[in-house]
Amino acid sequence: MDASMKVLQRVPLFRGINENDFPHLLNCINAKKKSYARNEFIFLSGDIPTAIGIVLDGRVQIIKEDVFGNRVILNDLGAGAVFGESFVCGGSFSLTVSVQATEDSSILLCPFKQIMHICPNACEFHNTLVQNMVVMVSQHNIKLLEQLEVTTKHSLREKILAYLAQLAQEQDSATVNSPLGRVDLADYLGVDRSSLTRELKRMQDEHILQFDKNIYTLLNTGI
Template sequence: MEISSLALFRGIPPEECGEMMALGCVRTADFEKGAVLFRTGDVTGEFGVLLSGEVHVESGDLWGNRVILHSIPAGHAFAETYALCGVPMMADVIAVQPSRVLFIRLAALLDEANSAQPWYPKLLRNLTLLFARKNLAWSGRVFCLSAKGIRSRVMMYLSAQAAQAGSTEFSIPFDRQQLADYLNVERSALSKELGRMRNEGILTFRKNHFQLHRTIER
């Protein structure tokens, strides 16, 4: 993915992007599958934009239990709130595929000395949209977890994915264990519920590919 195609740089021409890069506020880094980009407790002045691959934002406890809070696809940002506020990370960020990341030192870019640059107001606008979209993404997970019962959580999550895809047939970014972690349910219970829903004609699936049926087949 080209840097100039990222939502963060929308409306900023290549020459202005080059000026931002020349400030030394931007770097790229590659990570192998399983690499930890940020750990809980880290304080960072940078946030990441995923250029390729996939990363998960996860929380864990002292007993090794893990919960997937969010899946970050290519083109999307992570850790931006922590970079802006300067507070310790409350989650880990882990590469679940080989990934290439663009890191941005936000405070340096937003320095008052840069306020007269033509790209500055465009960057502020794009950052505002970025934060708003992230709020929507996190709200979606809250809606899922507020649902009572495994079936309700599954239906809430899959409905949101269908709306996002603009189709009742789509693939999700999780395998079965990861989906269970995201919905905060047991994998075996999730698999049983998906089987029941398939038998009732509510949906069909193969691995992480789903098709929802608006009317239940009889």
């Protein structure tokens, strides 16, 4: 686990816990590291998860598919990100989404019961874990609201601008690097790729933005 120590240090679940306690902590909560190949599913819709996942390296996406096979990307996560916490905190509920590795990835699976229940050894870090879990679930709900703010816009142009405005705020720059490629961004916005490409070109012609692959610059934003 030494190679992943720097990643674990920035994981919200472990905030405030001394890095020297990590080996004991991971053993206490029975955390297991597992590798997934590109396009392999970590969780499938319909599963009843018992553990939360932490991305140690690689990249994963939270996706939802309807009965017609249409796919929407709900989140795109890199190293240090946590997923599955809202479902395991809610009890024995079936997943309504799937989690898929978009490149070769290493995931740390942490059983929820071991995180939330004080162990017989009364380890000092358990209270911190519980507090951090509550904060994480709250932040997750805020991220969902931010996504709703984007996807509920009426026009495609409004969706694009809302998405890029959020990135600009996060990255504190009018020029942003989107973690989503064109195909994934279309899925995230709930539109087809050709429509997205056409609208981006129109917005560039109208000097609203400039783009080159995944790099976008919002013009006249004041940022």
